Amino acid sequence: DQLLARERELDSTYQRFRDADLTLDLTRGKPSPAQLALSDGLDADAGGYVAADGTDTRNYGGLDGLAEARALGAAVLGVRPDEVIAGGNSSLTLMYLYLLNAWLYGPAGPGSAWRDGGAVRFLCPVPGYDRHFAILEDLGIEMINVAMTEDGPDMDEVEACVRDDPSVKGIWCVPKYSNPGGQVYSDTTVDRLGRLGTIAGSQFRIMCDNAYAVHDLDDDPPQLANIMDACRRHGTEDTLVLFASTSKVTRAGAGISFVSSSVTNLATLRKRRQVLTIGPDKVNQLRHVRFLRDLDGIRAHMRKHAAILRPKFELVLQQLSALDGAGMGSWTSPRGGYFLSFDALPGLATGIVKLAADAGVKLTPAGATFPYRRDPDDANIRLAPTFPEVAELDQAMQVFVV
Numbered sequence: 001d002q003l004l005a006r007e008r009e010l011d012s013t014y015q016r017f018r019d020a021d022l023t024l025d026l027t028r029g030k031p032s033p034a035q036l037a038l039s040d041g042l043d044a045d046a047g048g049y050v051a052a053d054g055t056d057t058r059n060y061g062g063l064d065g066l067a068e069a070r071a072l073g074a075a076v077l078g079v080r081p082d083e084v085i086a087g088g089n090s091s092l093t094l095m096y097l098y099l100l101n102a103w104l105y106g107p108a109g110p111g112s113a114w115r116d117g118g119a120v121r122f123l124c125p126v127p128g129y130d131r132h133f134a135i136l137e138d139l140g141i142e143m144i145n146v147a148m149t150e151d152g153p154d155m156d157e158v159e160a161c162v163r164d165d166p167s168v169k170g171i172w173c174v175p176k177y178s179n180p181g182g183q184v185y186s187d188t189t190v191d192r193l194g195r196l197g198t199i200a201g202s203q204f205r206i207m208c209d210n211a212y213a214v215h216d217l218d219d220d221p222p223q224l225a226n227i228m229d230a231c232r233r234h235g236t237e238d239t240l241v242l243f244a245s246t247s248k249v250t251r252a253g254a255g256i257s258f259v260s261s262s263v264t265n266l267a268t269l270r271k272r273r274q275v276l277t278i279g280p281d282k283v284n285q286l287r288h289v290r291f292l293r294d295l296d297g298i299r300a301h302m303r304k305h306a307a308i309l310r311p312k313f314e315l316v317l318q319q320l321s322a323l324d325g326a327g328m329g330s331w332t333s334p335r336g337g338y339f340l341s342f343d344a345l346p347g348l349a350t351g352i353v354k355l356a357a358d359a360g361v362k363l364t365p366a367g368a369t370f371p372y373r374r375d376p377d378d379a380n381i382r383l384a385p386t387f388p389e390v391a392e393l394d395q396a397m398q399v400f401v402v
């Protein structure tokens with residue numbers, strides 16, 4: 001009787017939401033207008049167009065990016081400047097280029113093209129980032145799900161796959177504040193990733209997308225161990241390819257991007273880049289360096305983002321706490337990044353997303369966080385709290401919880 005009464009109560013609340021004609025959106029992993037405004041200083045006259053080494057940034061050239069932009073990327077990624085190329089407006093473009101190069105020409109130069117070696121498989125920690133999976137799907141590379149744990153990918157599973165199956169040519173990683181769960185890889189996971197190259201073939205690559213390297217919410221953020229250092233310890237630098245961008249530091253889709261790898265790997269990538277472009281947008285690189293200055297400057301800037309984002313994440317967690325102990329699912333409590341991950345009871349994610357949509361709340365489609373858009377448990381839902389205003393977020397989460 002109590003359960004039936006509770007069901008009637010929830011039904012009537014849900015109906016009230018439906019009648020309210022809401023149009024709310026929790027799908028967008030985008031900075032809010034208030035966050036974007038933090039970087040309006042980019043447009044200030046910051047002292048002309050000439051870079052430190054005399055380069056006129058308005059002209060062609062400088063394929064690897066400005067020296068000061070490469071140094072900034074090196075500081076963010078924890079590597080040497082000569083191990084960094086500073087690119088254009090999107091790190092995703094650099095990821096696509098890297099994989100396309102590996103597929104067509106080979107990650108280790110002539111004779112190593114993935115497409116010439118039979119089946120190619122890739123490990124995809126799940127839930128993960130749909131656009132990573134889209135690149136592999138586009139190239140026809142078969143994706144294998146690997147479980148995510150609180151410490152990062154299940155490394156027992158990863159090592160077993162790499163050891164037993166030479167067709168496994170790589171793994172996606174978002175090592176800090178993973179999309180969507182917000183996990184930070186543990187020191188042990190980082191060390192085991194560094195060791196992977198000792199059991200994998202020379203064509204194996206760790207596609208390490210550190211998109212949220214500086215996107216902390218707390219004043220005492222979790223520390224990610226240095227992945228390149230782990231590779232150096234194990235002599236596997238050629239295995240690692242790192243990416244980052246300022247899309248969620250300054251302007252989404254109008255910032256600067258970075259790719260980092262061993263000097264040998266960058267030389268291979270450069271062969272493609274020199275056909276693709278005469279050089280990146282150095283004007284934008286220079287104004288970014290002048291605006292952000294260095295890693296301390298970035299950290300100070302990111303604290304302003306955190307002041308806007310922390311209340312939003314807290315609100316989502318506070319709303320979800322209504323489900324505490326209800327046995328209705330579990331969720332992550334990220335300390336940074338852009339997302340939370342909610343696991344409903346198996347088989348319910350699609351239904352929840354539909355019920356929410358019928359009440360005017362758009363959620364990321366169920367399955368989107370898995371390769372081929374297929375969540376075998378139909379359980380995972382990605383929540384993106386950054387873009388909506390607090391009041392909208394509050395309403396959307398009330399609907400979600402009901």
Ligand code: PLP
Nearest residue numbers: 029090091092129179211245247
């Ligand atoms: N990588 C991850 C993990 C992301 O979540 C996103 C955007 O949501 C991107 C990359 C996109 O990066 P960019 O704007 O530099 O292409």
